[in-house]
Amino acid sequence: MTTTDINCGSGPVIEYPRILPASDSSILIEFGDSIDYETNARVYALQSEIENSDLGTSVVEFIPSYRSLLVEYDVSVYVYADLQERVNDLIGTTTVSGSAEMSSEQDAHQIPVAYGGDYGPDLENVAKHAGLTREEVIAIHSGTDYRVFMLGFAPGFPYLGGMDSQIACPRLATPRTLVPAGAVGIAESQTGVYPNPSPGGWQIIGRTPIKLFDVDADPPSAMLPGTKVTFVPIASDDFETKVGSE
Amino acid sequence: MSSFVVVISPGNRLTVQDLGRRGSQRFGVSVSGVLDVAAAVTANRLVGNPATSAMLEATFGGVSLSFNSETRVAVTGAEVNVDVNGFPMPIWETMILPAGAVLTLSIPSTGLYSYISVAGGFDTPIVLGSRSTHVASGIGGYEGRILAAGDTLPIGEDIDGQSRPRAGTNAPQNVVSGSYDRERPVRVISAPQYDAFDDDAKSKFFATAFTISNLTDRQGARLDGTSIPAIDGKHDIVSDPAYMGAIQVPSDCKPIVLLADRQPTGGYAKIASVIGPDLPKVVQRTPGSEIAFELVGIEEAQELARGFQKSIYRAPLVKPARIFSSDLEVGGKTYNVQIVRPTTIEEAMVADGIIYADIRDHAEVAVTVEGSHE
Numbered sequence: 314m315t316t317t318d319i320n321c322g323s324g325p326v327i328e329y330p331r332i333l334p335a336s337d338s339s340i341l342i343e344f345g346d347s348i349d350y351e352t353n354a355r356v357y358a359l360q361s362e363i364e365n366s367d368l369g370t371s372v373v374e375f376i377p378s379y380r381s382l383l384v385e386y387d388v389s390v391y392v393y394a395d396l397q398e399r400v401n402d403l404i405g406t407t408t409v410s411g412s413a414e415m416s417s418e419q420d421a422h423q424i425p426v427a428y429g430g431d432y433g434p435d436l437e438n439v440a441k442h443a444g445l446t447r448e449e450v451i452a453i454h455s456g457t458d459y460r461v462f463m464l465g466f467a468p469g470f471p472y473l474g475g476m477d478s479q480i481a482c483p484r485l486a487t488p489r490t491l492v493p494a495g496a497v498g499i500a501e502s503q504t505g506v507y508p509n510p511s512p513g514g515w516q517i518i519g520r521t522p523i524k525l526f527d528v529d530a531d532p533p534s535a536m537l538p539g540t541k542v543t544f545v546p547i548a549s550d551d552f553e554t555k556v557g558s559e
Numbered sequence: 560m561s562s563f564v565v566v567i568s569p570g571n572r573l574t575v576q577d578l579g580r581r582g583s584q585r586f587g588v589s590v591s592g593v594l595d596v597a598a599a600v601t602a603n604r605l606v607g608n609p610a611t612s613a614m615l616e617a618t619f620g621g622v623s624l625s626f627n628s629e630t631r632v633a634v635t636g637a638e639v640n641v642d643v644n645g646f647p648m649p650i651w652e653t654m655i656l657p658a659g660a661v662l663t664l665s666i667p668s669t670g671l672y673s674y675i676s677v678a679g680g681f682d683t684p685i686v687l688g689s690r691s692t693h694v695a696s697g698i699g700g701y702e703g704r705i706l707a708a709g710d711t712l713p714i715g716e717d718i719d720g721q722s723r724p725r726a727g728t729n730a731p732q733n734v735v736s737g738s739y740d741r742e743r744p745v746r747v748i749s750a751p752q753y754d755a756f757d758d759d760a761k762s763k764f765f766a767t768a769f770t771i772s773n774l775t776d777r778q779g780a781r782l783d784g785t786s787i788p789a790i791d792g793k794h795d796i797v798s799d800p801a802y803m804g805a806i807q808v809p810s811d812c813k814p815i816v817l818l819a820d821r822q823p824t825g826g827y828a829k830i831a832s833v834i835g836p837d838l839p840k841v842v843q844r845t846p847g848s849e850i851a852f853e854l855v856g857i858e859e860a861q862e863l864a865r866g867f868q869k870s871i872y873r874a875p876l877v878k879p880a881r882i883f884s885s886d887l888e889v890g891g892k893t894y895n896v897q898i899v900r901p902t903t904i905e906e907a908m909v910a911d912g913i914i915y916a917d918i919r920d921h922a923e924v925a926v927t928v929e930g931s932h933e
Contacts, residue, residue, distance in 0.1 A: 334748060335805070336750075336835070337748060337832070337834045337857070338835060341800065374581050374584055374585075376824065378798055378800050379797050380799075381800065382800075388868070389868060392861055393858070394858075463585075463824065464585065465824035466822060467696060467822075468586060468588045468589075469586060472798070508587075509696070526586070532586065533687060
């Protein structure tokens with residue numbers, strides 16, 4: 314199974330999937346250079362294929378991303394050329410569900426969100442920018458299944474794919490010095506949630522009472538890479554109740 | 560009695576580290592961990608710990624610690640002057656510090672990072688499988704932060720003290736000298752976006768020496784010097800996995816070698832990757848010093864990596880030379896006392912089965928006692 318992407322401009326032409334050494338102890342498998350469901354699904358399909366094969370035991374760590382998978386491995390067990398061959402074989406036998414099936418085969422993980430007011434001070438900005446009412450923005454944002462393409466930047470920080478471009482909105486001109494944990498934001502055509510308090514320039518439209526990242530939990534992240542999530546509107550009163558119970 | 564260390568002075572930046580937090584990068588958690596693996600693994604070996612035990616990493620020395628009970632200790636890494644209770648002591652060597660000892664590290668003459676290991680390891684909580692401190696996210700180590708004066712660190716139980724290396728045991732010479740050779744360029748393999756740079760940029764990258772910037776930290780070594788432009792200015796890529804030793808080049812065209820505190824993913828083109836065996840050379844180079852790169856193939860890189868692993872984990876430690884050996888009568892018993900460095904014994908006493916010798920020009924720590932014969 315081979316797909317080919319052609320780069321525009323004078324950059325190098327790359328055929329995908331491409332397997333290459335990243336360092337002396339890691340191998341990188343690239344499935345493309347775009348952000349889309351299909352490419353991302355192949356990343357997670359290959360990760361699970363490797364985990365379940367005899368290669369699994371010599372893997373030190375996986376880093377899945379939008380369009381590629383890094384596998385760090387024990388150099389005392391595998392030389393690169395052998396591993397490359399094995400991975401290439403696994404790519405050939407890995408079955409990937411199409412994007413349409415993907416959305417039906419798996420229930421979305423539900424993240425409760427209190428939209429607007431003190432929890433979402435920028436909901437009004439986003440609504441104005443989109444020419445919609447606040448209620449319409451909430452309906453669109455919570456009416457979509459998102460895919461966790463990857464986690465990165467900070468512990469538990471999800472890069473979500475699938476936001477409706479109607480509610481896309483530029484970042485704040487001046488970033489806030491402190492965004493609270495659980496803040497749900499929009500930046501251009503992306504949406505995401507801050508797992509921990511941090512400075513941030515995203516338009517904050519709501520907040521979830523769920524603890525998204527907890528080092529004592531297993532797994533530590535409430536949003537798992539490669540899975541689906543959806544946001545469920547809750548009343549402000551429920552936010553306080555849920556914070557108490559989580 | 561439980562053993563602990565009190566931080567008298569943390570120096571520039573003192574943190575608890577082990578070999579890093581593995582397996583959680585997929586959740587956005589940084590690996591962190593020691594920067595100089597060769598020095599860190601050796602420090603653990605010198606006190607008889609498994610390689611995974613937690614130790615202290617000091618940035619640019621200046622550290623002072625006190626020990627409440629007798630503790631086997633080793634200092635490795637940057638070239639610092641170490642003293643114990645005012646007596647000069649060597650680095651890369653097993654020491655046994657008496658209870659109440661104060662260990663002090665000077666500012667290094669060469670290098671940047673020092674490792675201080677204790678038999679039993681530092682027993683701070685394990686977070687996601689590791690004791691390493693990642694300060695930016697407040698995870699691990701001592702309350703997720705840099706150590707401060709007055710902090711008290713518990714030491715794990717030293718259950719097999721007798722079988723651990725004796726005082727005066729030395730690190731393998733090839734680990735000490737091999738890791739810090741400054742003459743040779745740092746070896747790299749090509750990285751995934753190598754071809755995002757044209758031949759001109761590539762030849763500039765390998766032809767010139769860069770200078771380590773003052774902005775260098777545990778997240779990355781930043782390099783000043785020749786600009787390395789990507790083709791069509793395409794320095795930004797779709798966020799991709801990041802890893803130790805990756806050399807990324809952002810749009811300011813200045814390369815950054817990613818180190819232990821890096822984020823798991825990054826959006827800049829990577830031109831090359833430093834091979835594992837040469838990472839200690841990169842991290843121990845102080846801001847202002849020069850660094851040059853040389854390209855090797857993946858096969859050679861892996862062969863070097865395997866040799867490096869073997870050398871740091873398995874090269875034999877050097878047993879203490881017995882330069883003074885004498886039978887000493889204390890409290891009606893005769894002990895054979897061995898001194899591992901030139902010195903003379905003034906007097907000795909026995910307490911709890913241990914001989915405490917007051918040694919001229921030296922600390923008590925260099926004494927090795929082998930059995931008693933009546």
